């Protein structure tokens with residue numbers, strides 16, 4: 042119980058993503074109702090299992106199955122739909138803007154900052170107008186419909202330039218999100234081509250651009266080279282050490298002089314800590330991340346906690362080689378940090394010692410489309426089908442709740458039995474257009 046208070050300790054979890062959901066799940070199972078009340082605030086009513094976003098875009102998993110409904114699983118928590126806009130930790134108050142626009146003050150005794158990251162963009166002309174990220178479930182659904190709708194449109198245009206533009210797709214960023222996204226979307230579009238008399242896979246142009254000299258920095262350089270080679274075998278163009286200079290009006294200009302037109306610009310070139318952190322009185326590092334100790338307490342406090350993409354948490358496994366090392370923004374850290382964070386809150390409420398977070402990054406596994414993948418985990422390097430199978434097995438095992446695991450396995454089984462569903466529900470992007478046309482006469 043909080044000092045000087047008679048009721049249960051009020052725990053506020055800001056953000057219901059990986060860290061928010063896992064922390065709240067653990068807290069609700071460990072704390073008694075008379076010990077603490079837990080409030081979780083997120084603008085979305087669900088947690089998104091982001092590593093499955095590319096598969097949801099590629100049509101191998103039903104998008105609803107890669108999100109976890111917060112109210113359904115956090116039965117002992119108070120789930121609020123809204124956006125934290127400010128935190129005054131000195132007063133132990135957070136401001137939440139609700140969907141109807143009203144702003145509410147939420148008082149708390151213990152704060153968990155789990156606000157994640159947002160796309161880190163660059164001032165590239167045209168990017169804000171034509172680009173789209175690949176981080177949310179809405180973007181996953183949009184991209185699947187959009188790519189398939191481009192094939193539909195290209196199949197019926199008599200204009201060769203328009204057709205080339207519609208069949209060109211640009212992915213900016215060669216990290217996890219970019220490589221998995223291009224792998225899944227190209228695979229889906231290639232499969233869909235069989236249903237068009239006048240579009241062959243080689244008519245499409247898929248381009249990946251990255252400023253670095255390699256892709257997938259999370260795996261070894263050798264596996265990065267393997268990934269590029271496999272993508273190129275499929276006709277995907279990979280431009281390394283290349284910058285995107287402009288995408289104005291969908292006209293792409295690369296730093297090596299390459300130019301082409303496209304209707305599809307997917308931005309996956311990195312993330313930065315949620316900018317709302319600037320609206321708090323909590324300590325931030327020069328990159329805008331919340332400064333936390335290894336015990337996941339916000340520096341200089343004993344009742345504010347943080348984990349995940351929005352934080353700078355010392356990486357104790359690398360501290361000897363680099364004293365400034367911090368944990369990378371990954372699900373691998375987010376899940377494990379949540380466990381330690383929840384345990385530490387319980388320990389501190391019960392007057393016990395908190396413990397430090399220590400995890401040696403195990404490596405990574407990425408899907409490159411159906412039956413294709415690359416894995417570099419704990420020194421084990423796998424390619425092709427075994428890596429792809431490992432990717433699916435690992436992520437479905439980590440997917441929260443039996444319900445979601447089962448639904449995803451059923452999706453995969455259905456896709457195996459009845460092939461992939463490649464219909465564009467393009468109308469979803471403009472659901473009112475048809476009614477407006479009819480209503481206007």
Ligand SMILES: Cc1cc2nc3c(=O)[nH]c(=O)nc-3n(C[C@H](O)[C@H](O)[C@H](O)COP(=O)(O)OP(=O)(O)OC[C@H]3O[C@@H](n4cnc5c(N)ncnc54)[C@H](O)[C@@H]3O)c2cc1C
Nearest residue numbers: 056058059060091092124125157218349350370371372373
């Ligand atoms: C396409 C893709 C694939 C990935 N694949 C992998 C992978 O294979 N392996 C891996 O380790 N990592 C992967 N990652 C990274 C991983 O998903 C993130 O590191 C992880 O989600 C971080 O967890 P988090 O809780 O910090 O942030 P999130 O899970 O993003 O949660 C942040 C939450 O905060 C909410 N929020 C935002 N603003 C506010 C606000 N103002 N008020 C209240 N709530 C707010 C958001 O709605 C969200 O629910 C991938 C990421 C992407 C995008």
